Amino acid sequence: MRNTRITTSVVGLMAAAGLVLSGCATGDAETPDAGGSGEETFEVYALLPQGTDQPYGTTYLPPFEETAEELGLNLTITNSQYDADAQASECEVAVAAAPDLIILWPAVGDTVRPCLAAASAAGIPVTVTNSDVNPEDKDLTEAYSGPDTYGQGVSSAEIMCDLADGEEIGILVVNGLTGNSTAINRNAGFVDTVEANCPNVTILAEQPGNWNKDDSQIAVSEMLTAVGPENVDGIYAADDTMVAGAIDALKARDIDPEPLYITSIGNTFLGNPLVVSGELDGTVFQSSSWDGENAARLAHAVLTGADYEENLFMPSVKVTAENADDPSVAPEW
Template sequence: MKTKTIIAVTTAAVTLGGAAFAESHGGAMKIGITQNNVGVDSYQTTYEKAFIEAAEGNDMVETIVLDAGGDVARQIAQMEDLIQQDVDAIIIWPTNGEAVIPAVRKAHQAGIPVIVTNSNIAEQGFDFVKSFSGPDNITQGARSAEIMCDKFKEMGIEDEAQVVHITGQPGYTTAIERAKGFEDRLPEVCPNVTVVDTQPGDWNREKSQQVMEAFLVKYDDIDGVYAGDDNMGVGALNAAKAAGRDGIIFVGATNFAVGYEAMAAGDYWGSIYQSPVDDAKAALQTAVDVLSGEEVPFLNYFDTPKITQDNMGDFTKPVF
């Protein structure tokens, strides 16, 4: 079984590890990163900015920062380019958890440690990965189910509520895991709640609004919406508002600024708090630890707590 832990990120640790590497290898760590799709949402944009800032703040680290633009073939080509550049480590935010495995294997065979960030690759590729750094997406989905169930119980509709589910990009590990966490946990805590339909929103607010518009036409009774992130959740909320459908409980995962604002307005019930800054720093820290020869657990999770209208005052508004 692969081990896991919760990690905290400190600049001092990054600098110390980089210094140890430089002393033994005669130079700074050369770390390449290929990201999923920086332009698709503000989470990934903020992640990239935080990663670059963390790397620039450490003289012992040199980085090559690439973006696949959501294109699997482009990401595979970027992996091959990083291998040719003989980087010391590669960080990959996979566009597709299965399709990138051959490229990850190629890096492994070239002796380059691979760190997967944010969204893991499929299990059959685990042998080629040194460590995963990011959120526990299954736990996030499960916590979202608990948030929704608790609200239904408070409303007294836990024995009759009907829910629709908007997932992220098909084939994307985060989308698969958050959906699994929600779908496995909801029957455990609210066995009589029914998920009547599930459709992908592709992490896109406009597409999710269209998906919700179709749900509203198809189903006269919708009590709750679970979306794989707040960007999609707010898209669904916008559709419900336009249709004049009140009283629906909206729950997401990864609390965006728009989700936080909708919660403050009383329109959106809850989500999971996740920081792209922590995500980026954790990925860089993991790569530095690996190159410094430290024992690194395969699963390096950072905590992502529940946030609802009831406790949102304990959290700062997301910057993305």
């Protein structure tokens, strides 16, 4: 039976934004100082895997570009559409152009080392945005800004553990794209936390949903068949797009999602209404505007020698029915 006692960590993003503007970030990292009016200009290549072709990129890019212009960063932006080979080619062009800095959002985390090595050999610093490189590649980068992807998995697991409240339950897990560092870190954060904090929660099966709603619906349908729908008490999906597909898979089997324990990450325009309706018990807010703005600010700090943290994490805010309508966590994408 569903337990309605959910501990919600409310860290208002409006308050966090105020801290950013005052030069201090929420959490362990400090937002880099803008370091002046941006009179000095720098050439910067931004190797991204998405742009206005996806909702996140559509709201990431305007604050990224506006802040870059404010700080004197002349941006050349690419979009590999999550094609590792395409991003590798874009990196070759970027290194040949010899910019002052490269901002990298890895398309596929375990394929970017050659790009990083080439930039390092050419003396071009690299900062990473949104999805960090693998630990073994960190020495080839200057710093990272974006979501604490491991911490997001932790937060979603904490919601799940609180929902279960000691009850023995079996759940399905829908991961992101195989090999993607965000998917790897979110899964690790979720699994580690469940094992440590609520061993009463058993993961019955897991499959990648590839950050895609349709793929996730198929994956959950297959897992329901494999383990038996009567044995499934909940679902964790690594983002709201995939959890929407998971919920559709339940409905296609005439399974009411509301009695189940379901958590996710994003608090997007797709996920937030599911929280309000009660079909999704909890998610973790991710701000695309924070992400874009701080990618530019961190790059500028590295270029100007201003103080910066090697890992600048955005706040991970738990969103449940208790705070789903709070303006500080209003969906952005």
